[in-house]
Amino acid sequence: xxxxxxxxxxxxxxxxxxxxxxxxVAIDHGLFIGPLPGIxxxxxxIDGLLPGKPDAIQMTPGxxxxxxxxxxxxxxxxxxxxxxxxxxxxxxxxxxxGYYTSVASVKDAVQLAADAVVTFxxxxxxxDAQEADNLQTLARIGSEAKxxxxxxxxxxxxxxxxxxxxxxxxxxxxxxxxxxxxxxDFIKADFPESKKQFEELVGISSxxxxxxxxxxxxxxxxxxxxxxxAIDCGARGIVFGRNVWQHKDPSKILRALAAIVxxxxxxxxxxRAVS
Numbered sequence: 001x002x003x004x005x006x007x008x009x010x011x012x013x014x015x016x017x018x019x020x021x022x023x024x025v026a027i028d029h030g031l032f033i034g035p036l037p038g039i040x041x042x043x044x045x046i047d048g049l050l051p052g053k054p055d056a057i058q059m060t061p062g063x064x065x066x067x068x069x070x071x072x073x074x075x076x077x078x079x080x081x082x083x084x085x086x087x088x089x090x091x092x093x094x095x096x097x098g099y100y101t102s103v104a105s106v107k108d109a110v111q112l113a114a115d116a117v118v119t120f121x122x123x124x125x126x127x128d129a130q131e132a133d134n135l136q137t138l139a140r141i142g143s144e145a146k147x148x149x150x151x152x153x154x155x156x157x158x159x160x161x162x163x164x165x166x167x168x169x170x171x172x173x174x175x176x177x178x179x180x181x182x183x184x185d186f187i188k189a190d191f192p193e194s195k196k197q198f199e200e201l202v203g204i205s206s207x208x209x210x211x212x213x214x215x216x217x218x219x220x221x222x223x224x225x226x227x228x229x230a231i232d233c234g235a236r237g238i239v240f241g242r243n244v245w246q247h248k249d250p251s252k253i254l255r256a257l258a259a260i261v262x263x264x265x266x267x268x269x270x271x272r273a274v275s
Contacts, residue, residue, distance in 0.1 A: 004149045007185065014115060019264075020236065022237035024237065024239040027042060027049075036246075045245050050077070052250055053075075056080050058082060059082065079112065080114065081104065081116075081117050082103070083117050083118065084100065085100075085101055100120065100133070100134050102141075105144065107148070109150065110150060118188065119153075120154075123156070123174065142183035154186075154187055154188070156178060167190060169192055180206045187208070187209050190214060199234060202235070208235075209235050211235050212239055220247075221271060223253075224271065
């Protein structure tokens with residue numbers, strides 16, 4: 001991670017200084033797939049998250065601008081701003097080829113008082129030119145992030161037409177290393193099939209890994225066990241979306257997650273927060 005004072009100060013809004021880990025809630029899905037249940041009204045969604053005390057909330061520029069006053073004052077979550085967009089997950093109207101594009105600059109994010117910025121890194125486009133454009137965009141954003149002293153989070157994903165995410169382990173190793181080499185301060189990555197594989201991913205990366213939540217899981221125990229396994233294997237936190245704001249009680253599941261991520265408790269003890 002960067003040793004610049006601005007970067008370090010902003011990082012402390014994402015990683016809890018006491019535990020060294022972070023809990024981030026992502027609510028930027030509307031830019032890609034519209035108003036999903038749980039985030040139809042972003043202001044209401046944020047209000048439902050704040051009592052659970054996440055370390056940061058990941059949002060689009062528009063959502064950040066509309067709700068910035070909710071982050072004023074002490075003991076409020078950090079702000080992470082999404083700088084890019086894609087239509088590969090959209091069902092209707094279905095994409096023809098799928099696009100990737102910037103929607104904001106690092107300067108825009110800094111003017112919104114962001115504590116970090118986040119972008120996708122995709123591997124598996126229909127053409128090599130699309131992948132090259134994506135890398136070129138990330139290189140530019142990484143350079144700007146260093147100039148402004150703001151942490152740069154890269155979310156590497158392998159894609160396939162008609163598929164959400166490809167979890168081939170060899171490809172996961174490739175894209176995590178690519179994200180690390182391009183200059184990320186943090187990598188937001190999927191948890192693979194086993195703890196041993198995740199330990200290998202942590203070793204491949206030269207920067208901390210935050211684990212993605214992905215699609216909503218079947219049970220609280222399943223989700224918390226995955227988080228426990230990730231933290232035990234070296235993850236520095238999580239970035240969860242649907243598994244938090246589609247939960248019947250977002251603030252309670254956030255407290256359960258904090259019991260594992262920040263306090264190192266067992267899954268059984270963490271489950272008491274949602275019972």
